């Protein structure tokens with residue numbers, strides 16, 4: 001086929017401002033509150049012309065979408081990442097005819113109040129809470145809503161109650177079987193709600209608690225089994241959740257061989273390897289629910 005005969009056509013497209021960092025301070029007297037978000041806006045609709053003809057007549061600028069994030073933070077405050085995402089998505093789809101759907105992704109960085117020497121809390125001093133981030137993703141097409149909440153970077157470790165044995169032994173298998181190992185992972189989870197009538201902060205906190213309780217409470221024969229227990233606990237205990245997808249890197253802790261130094265190592269000294277790592281991923285659904293969470297989510 002000649003180059004002239006091969007015609008290109010425009011496929012799926014979206015645009016918007018990615019990673020707008022917005023920090024909102026709310027002051028109630030001398031006590032201050034902080035919300036720290038990274039917001040990505042992604043819009044789709046009647047956007048053929050901008051790609052094909054050079055007409056920008058349908059284009060709400062990415063600059064304006066960024067400004068909207070800041071203006072809404074001022075005007076409406078940020079009650080939760082989900083509520084803020086819903087407000088933005090509704091605004092873009094209902095205020096601009098050519099925009100048919102909006103996807104808002106939010107990462108939230110948690111700040112905790114710094115304690116005071118007398119056991120109280122400083123009213124306006126904060127410390128960033130670890131590496132963990134809360135995530136929210138809102139999709140609105142003018143009719144249907146999809147809200148997916150999640151968390152990333154929640155690092156957990158069990159010092160026992162983890163075995164791993166009975167696996168396939170091919171000619172390349174060298175891993176020793178173990179009846180007692182350290183099990184550690186970084187929990188990356190996203191869960192999809194059935195609707196939008198949800199107590200976003202409460203549901204998020206309950207989901208996080210259930211993930212932690214299942215990790216701590218499961219006697220594990222593999223990280224796969226622990227993953228399923230974590231996902232199942234969230235789906236079974238939170239009626240508003242349809243499905244959850246977990247991505248768990250196995251943060252291997254290898255026993256160090258101390259025999260060259262004449263020392264025994266009875267599960268006491270480990271080498272924490274950072275790579276490569278096993279990557280265990282699965283979706284857990286409410287029985288009968290449609291799987292809609294993408295297996296490979298786009299970033300940001």
Ligand SMILES: O=c1[nH]c(=O)c2[nH]c(=O)[nH]c2[nH]1
Pocket residue numbers: 164175221222223224250278
């Ligand atoms: O929990 C585990 N699951 C695996 O599939 C696996 N593979 C491996 O080498 N170690 C582990 N641990």
